[in-house]
Amino acid sequence: MATLPVLVLNSGSSSIKFSVYEAAGSERRKLFEGEVEDIGANARENRGKFWIKSYAQDANGTKLVDEAPVVPDLDAGFALIAKALKQPPFPPPAAIGHRMVCGGPTVTENQRLTPELIDEMERYTAFAPLHTPVAIYIMRQVLREFPDVPNFVCLDSYFHRNLRPVARQLPIPEAYSAMGIRRFGAHGLSCESIVAHLQPYVPARLIVAHLGNGASISAILDGQSIDTSMGLTPTGGIISGSRTGDIDPGVLLYILRDLAGRATSTVDAANQLEKIVNKQSGLLGVSKLTNDMRSLRRAIAEGNADARLAVDEFTYSIRKFIGSYVAVLGGLDMLVFTGGIGENDSATRAEICAGLEPLGILLDPTLNQARGEAKISASGSSATVLVIPPAEDLMIVNHVCRLLKEQLETQQ
Ligand code: AMP
Numbered sequence: 001m002a003t004l005p006v007l008v009l010n011s012g013s014s015s016i017k018f019s020v021y022e023a024a025g026s027e028r029r030k031l032f033e034g035e036v037e038d039i040g041a042n043a044r045e046n047r048g049k050f051w052i053k054s055y056a057q058d059a060n061g062t063k064l065v066d067e068a069p070v071v072p073d074l075d076a077g078f079a080l081i082a083k084a085l086k087q088p089p090f091p092p093p094a095a096i097g098h099r100m101v102c103g104g105p106t107v108t109e110n111q112r113l114t115p116e117l118i119d120e121m122e123r124y125t126a127f128a129p130l131h132t133p134v135a136i137y138i139m140r141q142v143l144r145e146f147p148d149v150p151n152f153v154c155l156d157s158y159f160h161r162n163l164r165p166v167a168r169q170l171p172i173p174e175a176y177s178a179m180g181i182r183r184f185g186a187h188g189l190s191c192e193s194i195v196a197h198l199q200p201y202v203p204a205r206l207i208v209a210h211l212g213n214g215a216s217i218s219a220i221l222d223g224q225s226i227d228t229s230m231g232l233t234p235t236g237g238i239i240s241g242s243r244t245g246d247i248d249p250g251v252l253l254y255i256l257r258d259l260a261g262r263a264t265s266t267v268d269a270a271n272q273l274e275k276i277v278n279k280q281s282g283l284l285g286v287s288k289l290t291n292d293m294r295s296l297r298r299a300i301a302e303g304n305a306d307a308r309l310a311v312d313e314f315t316y317s318i319r320k321f322i323g324s325y326v327a328v329l330g331g332l333d334m335l336v337f338t339g340g341i342g343e344n345d346s347a348t349r350a351e352i353c354a355g356l357e358p359l360g361i362l363l364d365p366t367l368n369q370a371r372g373e374a375k376i377s378a379s380g381s382s383a384t385v386l387v388i389p390p391a392e393d394l395m396i397v398n399h400v401c402r403l404l405k406e407q408l409e410t411q412q
Contacts, residue, residue, distance in 0.1 A: 005031070005091035006400050008393040009142065010099040011134040014039045016077050019393045020090060023401050028394060030055050032090065034065065036077040046072040050080050054089065064089075074137055082145050095404050096142060096151045097396035099189060100135050101128035101234060103153065105180025108161050110399045112407065113139060113151035121153070127184060127233055130278055152403050154396040159188030160218070160225045167227040183236075185228035187216045187339075190390035194336050195223050196398070197388055203333035207325050209318060210390065211348065212339030213291065215240040217318060219325035227328055229321050235277050238317040241291030244281040245317055252277070286310035293341045293348065315351040322352070326359045332383040335361060337376075338390045344371050353385070361385060 003024040010017045019033040034052035048071035053061030065084065071077045084090070098113065104124025107117065118139050125132040143151060160183075168183050170176075187210040194208050206220040215238050218228040229237025231246075239245040256273050263269035284291040287310035289299055299307035326332045341348050346368045353363045360382030368376040370387060377385035 004094040004401065004404070006397045007085065007093035007096045008099070008396045008400075009096065009138055010393060010396070011131070011138050013130045013134060016074075016081055016134070016138060018081055018085070020085075020093070021394070021397045022091075023397055028397055030393075032064070033061070033393075034081065034084070036071060036080055039071045039074060039077040046070045048077065052084060056089075074134065078138065078141050082141070086145075093146065093149050095400050096146060096149055097400040098135065098139050098142070098151065098153050099392060099396060100139075100153050100155050101131040101186050102157045102184045103155050105182070107153070108155070108157065110152060110154045110158055110403060112403065113143065113153050115140075115143065117153065118143075124180070128186070129233065129274055131234070150404065150407070152400045154189065154399045156186045156188040156190075157184040159192040160185035160228050162224055162226075163228065164226050170232070181232055183228070183231045184233075185216070185218070185225065186214065186230045186234040187218070187228075188225070189392040189395045190338060191218050191220065191225060191228075193391040193395045194338060194388050195220065196395065197391065198334075203384070205329040205331050205333045206336065207322055207329070207332060207334070208336045208338065209322070209342055209352070210339040211318070211337065211342035211345075213241040214243065215314075215318070215339065215341070217321040217325060219328050221329055227325065238321055239282045239286075239314050242279045242282045242284040244277045244285075247277075283310045283314055286313055293345055297345070297347065311348070311351070315348060318352050319356065322356065322361075323359060332360055334384045334386065336386045336388050338388055343387055343389055346370070349376065349387075359383070 015037045017035040020031045022029045038048040050067045052065040103121045202223045208218045216230045259269040287307045296307045362378045362381035364378040
């Protein structure tokens, strides 16, 4: 059976991550992963972090690279990765998969990447303004650097493509709906990986709480996403690290009018508003301290009341969404926590679930101390509560292999 090395690229707003898998039939083996972090002028002396781990000998990963290079911009960050990937021990990739949060209303299926497709997705940068510019940049660079390798785009919005009309359609005038303004959701690759992990015993009524720097809740019925908290953009839904989540539109109008007096143009005012709702709000805005949960927990332990309020607002907004999704699903069989906070922060999990006993959610305080994959519900809980790490890159490899196979079949 042929083994295919598949390269996966998954970028954040100031980081470029990659992994390399070996795919043979339905077998998948992670060979390498790496990241350039803290790209950009905000990092001290423009120094970022560059690391690569190999899983060939050690399941925990042997560090091949661990450096603090100067990475003032994306060009410098990408150059480090491109140079490394073109040398041994990296196998030349047979295919490359790119994570994309949202491709816009015309690109809703995972598919082969072309320059024209990139141009089309770029028209909808405003639908994921923190993520799309870097993803688009990397796609163009990779097509240039690896011109003979098939590239594929894998969308977070793909898993939410069949949302129910009541969840998908936003209550706005038809002119805007016709422009493609609707709920797309995000974290789809994470949710999809949870459903794949649970196979063949996917519970009928499942809620996935992906709690990381960005955070979302999804209602999944019989393995299909029927509603999700993020909206047109990842700014909507529950409060997250530095994003507002859902907010009274009157607040946005108030801030916009306030900015308009000082902005140089309407676009400038809109850009400033975008920065406020995406980068200065959420846990950071309320705590006035940080968007990072570990730092917030330390501040709470030292008696910081703003940090306490920020985390309380976070867990309160999650509790409200879980309650509403139990109503949407007509009950609950399983709740899964995932993402950096969902996997690691037992206090957040306990605070979210406190008071959810009437919905059949009861944590076992000892089991809840777990980190990584675990069952954390008490024996008397009618819904099973699990912690499962997301496997977005693995999902991308699966999509890439399926698309490659389909492509070969149509060529025959
Ligand atoms: P992610 O975006 O999935 O990488 O998650 C980032 C978030 O997870 C940040 O708020 C981190 O502070 C949080 N996080 C990571 N590890 C821990 C941990 N051990 N305890 C609490 N929060 C954590």
